[in-house]
Amino acid sequence: MKFNFTIFGLLLFIQSFSQTTNNQENIKNLVETYFHYDRENIYVQFNKTVYVNNEDLAFKGYVINKNKYLPDVNTTNVQLAIYNDQKKLVQKQLLYTALGVFEGGIHLNEKFSSGKYYFHFYTNWMNNFTEDESFIQTVEIINRNEPYYAQSKEPNWKSAKIEFFPESGKIINSITNKIGVKLTDCNRKGIKIIEGKVFDSKSKLITQFKTNEMGNGSFYLTPDNNEKYTVQIKTEKLNLIENLPSTQNKGLAISYNNNLSNNILAVVVKTNNAGLTLYQNKKLVLLLHQNGNSILKEFTFDANETEKTLRFDKTNLANGVNTIRVIDEGLNEVAERLIYIETDSKPEVTLEAKTIANDSLMLSVKNNSKKSNLSISILPENNTCITNKQSIIGTMRLNAYLDQPENETYPYFDNNNKTRKQDIELAILNQNKNKYLWSNIKSNPPKITYPSTQGITIKGNIEKKLNSNSKYKISLISMKNKVFEESMIDKNNLFTFENIYVHDSTIVLLQMTNEKNIAKNDKINAKVVVRDSTFVFQPKINLLDCPAIDNTNEPFSFAKLGLDKSIINLNDVVIKGDSKKTKLIHKEKNNMAKAFKITDKDFGNFLDYLSMYGGYRTGFSGTNNSVYIKNKLSDIVRDTDASPTVYIDDQEVFDLNFLFNLSIEEVDEIYIDKMGYSNTNPTGSGTIKIYLKNGMKNDIFQSKNASFMVTHGFTKEIDFSNAPFETAKEFNYFGTLSWTPKAEITTNNSFEIKSLKANQKEIQVLLEGFSEDGELISEIRKIPVSNL
Structure with missing residues (x-):
């Protein structure tokens, strides 16, 4: 039989083409399947990060749909778990989220001892994924009765270490390798140097490098695998020598040029002669993707070809961190490299301040984005309570994809940082891998077992x-x-x-x-029904064990409260003037009772007011799940005294639970008759008569239907107020001029915020948020106000 080589060759070509096509389709399907389900990312802005334990701690949270880069309108339940510096859970909260935002806070008190606390935000839906998508913010709380040592801005020199990050993970023999260097201390604080040196085994200087403020640097090396290389850093405070990782005889490395004109990205896959024998004529696929958005190109190393260049249009790539992977015919990852693509410009924000009456400022904010939801903290110029500069852009675009997130992200997106693009390049070079491992994408797609809890x-x-x-x-x-x-x-x-x-x-x-x-x-x-949503991962709390250093800073000591009467605290400013005494409306029919007229200065819960001024013990009993009102002189142990008879607008209240949420601001007058003389039908221990202000409905208080107290519900947002500081120095170091969690820019692209000036020459403004179409907004600015 005669063999037809032409037909056989054609069949081989068709089979090879079919395998390559199927391989690309398989890779694309694996990526799309792995990222099919929507994922949530959370960023939370705190009004600052260091607090005195009599202050209000406040925050505003933002939830992004990671697949669409839009505010996540489907998320309603965000869990907050607070840990102390021993990793012990000290508090949990359920935070109500609407249109991708939530608010919260804590009225701090002496129960919060000095130390670091870790605020961990997550959702139940996040438990379905292999990767940790939660958010952690570290804050420090100070006991004002103890001396406070401010954290030194100097690195912990004793713990300085060098790490190396060859592009694609290997130093490959006889080709030019770009090698990242990371120089940090035990706090992961970057260390800047102006000169590091690379030597061979004969102490010959091969090359030099430097590191930036974040401790990141790089150098190029064409190694000989018969040589050993060392890196030396010698400064006034450092003397480090570290061996480079061993040179590999073969492998693949990925380089790129991200600065070409016309939005072109050039990706270079390179190997050496030893690697060529392994990869020559193999059908490889270069995968470039962020989440499920991917671009694939097939390539082959031809004879004597050790480099392959592939070009991409960056307008087709997602903004932020993308991953470049080389996948072989067996769907195995051969090499990986991260790249940061910046296709969108940062929204322009204009901040202007002007003085208004009574030592106050008006801050005008203008933004060129569409309707935006923002939060703004304004701090004194010398405030020391910003210990790290995070940003919503850095969290969503950068840290959300890194195996080792950056401690500070704002410098990478600060338009005033002239080297920020180079800084981002170095930051992602100095990462071992993307947080999304190819092995998981290939073999471990998400299985949905945890529902998205709603209410x-x-x-x-x-x-x-x-x-x-x-x-x-x-x-x-x-x-x-x-x-x-x-x-x-x-x-x-x-x-x-x-x-x-x-x-x-x-x-x-x-x-x-x-x-x-x-x-x-x-x-x-x-x-x-308690569905305590716990997080399947251990929260990433790194309790750093740093060597002791001599603290040369003088301790800060707070003044005793109430000693300096010359200081006017921010919450003590009151407009004084002559006013006529308000007439009691219902006094005549309650002339045997003690009268209380509620004024505009009174605030809080009715039961608290009754306990403070009315001579009663009030609270909620977990034994019988109900509100109680008892005479303060009654037998507390045996609890034998009956409750007083309570009336609202002269209608008897049969269920005291309705008083639990009664605000004193709704009340006009209270009459307390502990002897019960004013009660025409005495059934309790005295009478309490409550008269509501005009317009307040009392129908619900007259009902005899069942009631119960909700447990494990949503935590109520706090009404933020400034804590008292005894001296101007204390306020300038630790105080807050203004906290605005609900700032919305609508159709006119601007809004105004009122803030105290408090004799400041300069104010610090921290602004975070997003627009309805997913633009991320982040600004940390200092604004002069001395000449206003």
């Missing part, structure tokens, strides 16, 4: 057996949270409310009705 779930039952022929439903009402939900009661007397958005410790009303909508007053039991 909380409340379940309960009716104690009395209901008529099976009737259709009963139950209503859940929270006036404070504007919640009105209905649920059917099943044949087992059970009911469920899903996706309920109420604050923790809220008293909610439960009302049962039949098919004719007639209220029934049978006993109702209810509780929140």
